[in-house]
Amino acid sequence: MEKIIVRGGRQLKGTVKVDGAKNAVLPVIAASIIASEGKSVIHEVPALADVFTIKEVLTNMNADVRYANNTVTVDASKPLTTEAPFEYVRKMRASVLVLGPLLARYGHAKVAMPGGCAIGSRPIDLHLKGFEAMGADVHVGNGYVEVSAKGRLKGAKVYLDVPSVGATENIMMAAALAEGRTIIENGAKEPEIVDLANFLNKMGAKIVGAGTETIKIDGVDQLHGVEHTIIADRIEAGTFMVASAITKGNVLIKGAEVEHMRSLVSKMEEMGVIIEEEEDGIRVIGPDKLKATDIKTLPHPGFPTDMQSQMMALMLNAEGTSVITETVFENRFMHVEEFRRMNAKLKIEGRSVIVEGPVELQGAEVAATDLRAGAALILAGLNADGYTRVTELKHIDRGYVNLTEKLASLGADIERVDDDKIVIDLAKRRSEIS
Ligand SMILES: CC(=O)N[C@H]1[C@@H](OP(=O)(O)OP(=O)(O)OC[C@H]2O[C@@H](n3ccc(=O)[nH]c3=O)[C@H](O)[C@@H]2O)O[C@H](CO)[C@@H](O)[C@@H]1O
Numbered sequence: 015m016e017k018i019i020v021r022g023g024r025q026l027k028g029t030v031k032v033d034g035a036k037n038a039v040l041p042v043i044a045a046s047i048i049a050s051e052g053k054s055v056i057h058e059v060p061a062l063a064d065v066f067t068i069k070e071v072l073t074n075m076n077a078d079v080r081y082a083n084n085t086v087t088v089d090a091s092k093p094l095t096t097e098a099p100f101e102y103v104r105k106m107r108a109s110v111l112v113l114g115p116l117l118a119r120y121g122h123a124k125v126a127m128p129g130g131c132a133i134g135s136r137p138i139d140l141h142l143k144g145f146e147a148m149g150a151d152v153h154v155g156n157g158y159v160e161v162s163a164k165g166r167l168k169g170a171k172v173y174l175d176v177p178s179v180g181a182t183e184n185i186m187m188a189a190a191l192a193e194g195r196t197i198i199e200n201g202a203k204e205p206e207i208v209d210l211a212n213f214l215n216k217m218g219a220k221i222v223g224a225g226t227e228t229i230k231i232d233g234v235d236q237l238h239g240v241e242h243t244i245i246a247d248r249i250e251a252g253t254f255m256v257a258s259a260i261t262k263g264n265v266l267i268k269g270a271e272v273e274h275m276r277s278l279v280s281k282m283e284e285m286g287v288i289i290e291e292e293e294d295g296i297r298v299i300g301p302d303k304l305k306a307t308d309i310k311t312l313p314h315p316g317f318p319t320d321m322q323s324q325m326m327a328l329m330l331n332a333e334g335t336s337v338i339t340e341t342v343f344e345n346r347f348m349h350v351e352e353f354r355r356m357n358a359k360l361k362i363e364g365r366s367v368i369v370e371g372p373v374e375l376q377g378a379e380v381a382a383t384d385l386r387a388g389a390a391l392i393l394a395g396l397n398a399d400g401y402t403r404v405t406e407l408k409h410i411d412r413g414y415v416n417l418t419e420k421l422a423s424l425g426a427d428i429e430r431v432d433d434d435k436i437v438i439d440l441a442k443r444r445s446e447i448s
Pocket residue numbers: 036037038040108134135136137138139140141142176177178179180181202313319320342343344
């Protein structure tokens with residue numbers, strides 16, 4: 015079995031570079047199939063398992079997708095098939111992001127229903143509500159959702175009951191080729207939405223307001239391939255910020271954008287962490303003593319749910335009682351049980367976790383229950399007594415490129431081993447593209 019083994023106690027020092035954002039690259043690659051002419055060339059593409067999955071989804075639809083040296087080239091000018099089977103959606107929920115582009119270009123898309131996952135039920139009703147408002151018929155049956163439209167989609171006003179990232183992206187992509195104006199109200203404001211809108215606008219779309227709650231899209235007749243560079247991953251950056259803080263380290267995180275992480279920076283500063291903005295990134299210096307604080311996860315610009323478990327690792331090292339309230343996903347506390355194996359004092363009360371700190375964390379055998387939980391367990395292991403062995407690495411590989419190597423380069427005592435000495439497929443694929 016593959017595992018990451020961490021021995022706690024090393025102070026992290028040095029410089030680490032953040033890769034391109036998973037949550038930006040997936041919608042951008044999905045959007046590239048809207049272009050009926052020209053190639054899209056996408057730079058700073060991280061070599062993540064999810065990127066290989068979206069590449070397979072598009073290739074299976076007959077798009078020509080190449081991946082080399084962190085650049086993906088997509089030529090979708092040949093006719094595409096309009097179906098994404100369960101095998102892809104099962105691996106990665108973000109496969110549903112092909113619904114909008116296919117519906118816009120072909121008036122038809124059929125994708126396996128994503129179902130729930132370890133962090134919650136994660137329905138796609140708001141994506142479908144948007145498509146229906148634009149005149150599409152939606153049919154759900156036999157584990158698939160099929161959307162179809164007679165002729166072009168029609169621009170419409172769509173109010174999202176919650177500012178869903180995926181729904182905002184899917185509706186924005188569908189609306190880019192619709193007839194007339196679409197207005198998304200209560201849309202998601204994440205930096206990844208802005209990156210997608212910038213990509214679509216370069217392709218010829220007319221989108222204004224991305225990054226605010228009201229997004230206006232004037233549909234155009236056709237979109238073309240373009241060149242684009244993906245923004246830095248704010249969640250990977252945040253994970254390294256916690257790694258530095260938890261080890262009383264001093265790390266420069268290159269590429270990190272303070273503008274994308276205001277809530278995290280503020281909360282870490284409240285805990286006593288020193289954060290300095292430098293020309294090419296953020297320097298994070300861990301204090302001798304961390305102070306307790308409270309966080310509540312919220313849509314951007316609120317505190318990101320994707321940093322909740324990593325912050326829990328940090329709070330375990332802080333003096334006093336911290337409270338974490340998760341409002342975005344209904345079941346994102348699976349890591350609590352794993353932290354308890356490391357001697358954490360945690361109490362779940364409804365949608366909140368009470369964290370008593372500081373505790374002497376002990377190395378233990380733990381499992382990554384989702385990708386951020388996996389990263390959080392590694393972070394806890396950096397400051398635990400003895401060896402922490404983290405399994406279920408497939409989750410971590412969905413969202414982090416070379417996490418072990420990057421932490422080791424900062425001085426962490428960490429290695430990835432495979433008990434069964436099986437050649438790691440992902441590592442092989444990464445070396446093929448580098
Ligand atoms: C690939 C990607 O970008 N993933 C991110 C994206 O996921 P994703 O786009 O799936 O997350 P959403 O913003 O859609 O989900 C937020 C909440 O809205 C609910 N909801 C969503 C859609 C819908 O149709 N109906 C509905 O009720 C969800 O169940 C959840 O409780 O945003 C999440 C919230 O910041 C992040 O944790 C994920 O890392």
